[in-house]
Amino acid sequence: MLKKTLFLLFITFSNLAFAQNVDSITLVNAKWHKQRVAPKTKLITYHFDQKNLFLANQNISYVEVKNKGNSPVFEISASPKELKTTPTFGKENAAFAAINGTFFDVKNGGSVDFVKVNGQVINSTKLEKNNSRARHQKAALVIENGKLALKKWDNTSNWEENLTEKNVMLSGPLLIFNQLDEALDTSAFNRLRHPRSAIGIKPNGKIILLTVDGRQENSAGVSLFELTKVMRWLGCTSAINLDGGGSTTLWVSKAPENGIVNYPSDNKKWDHEGARKVANVILLKKKQ
Structure with a gap:
């Protein structure tokens, strides 16, 4: 036996x-479709339409940026209360690409995670009822002089307030950090398949802004365990999860369909019209 x-x-x-x-x-x-959309920047997409990735259809889109020379600069744009679509944020800030940012209050507006832009705190961290941190409050993307990096919570209560970078956005959970996969619990948020958004960093300094569509027959979406694998297989040695679900939107100014590259799920249709209004985004702008 x-x-x-x-x-x-x-x-x-x-x-x-x-x-x-x-x-x-x-x-x-x-056979990924690759298109140059700015200096040192490519838009890369592929539709796995034969149920051949995680035994399902999957649509993956990402912008890859080389981090050298005249490469574009990263910025955060956030509104304290007003919600706007990712393309709206992008156009208002003269960006050429944008991805939705961190988690926010759908009813009242504003991020539920700490966001600082150009040294000004836009939103503070809203802790859980027992004063514990949510999984998306234990990591941050930081930007200084247009360069993006990821940081991990050091277990102190005022960690984010002590980060010295002028631009900070808490999000998470971390998927990979300094080559090591982060431990993920088996909660429904991590385990079930949804549209997902993520940012990853490669050893050569390249950075990717990625979306996986979901809640559609054409693209099932992924769990965070599967998203970790995707980021790892694309060569990332650090990666962070952003707000996903109906917020998942990748916008590139040169793309058709109002610039929306992926298939946002908020309107429950397989088109480019379902972008949800969000509180904040990560932008890419040409270096001045």
């Missing part, structure tokens, strides 16, 4: 390992 159980466990784990290997090969070997 013990031998039979061990054999079945071996077969199960072997099948899982095989499936993961197939998925990684499928993603890496896909």
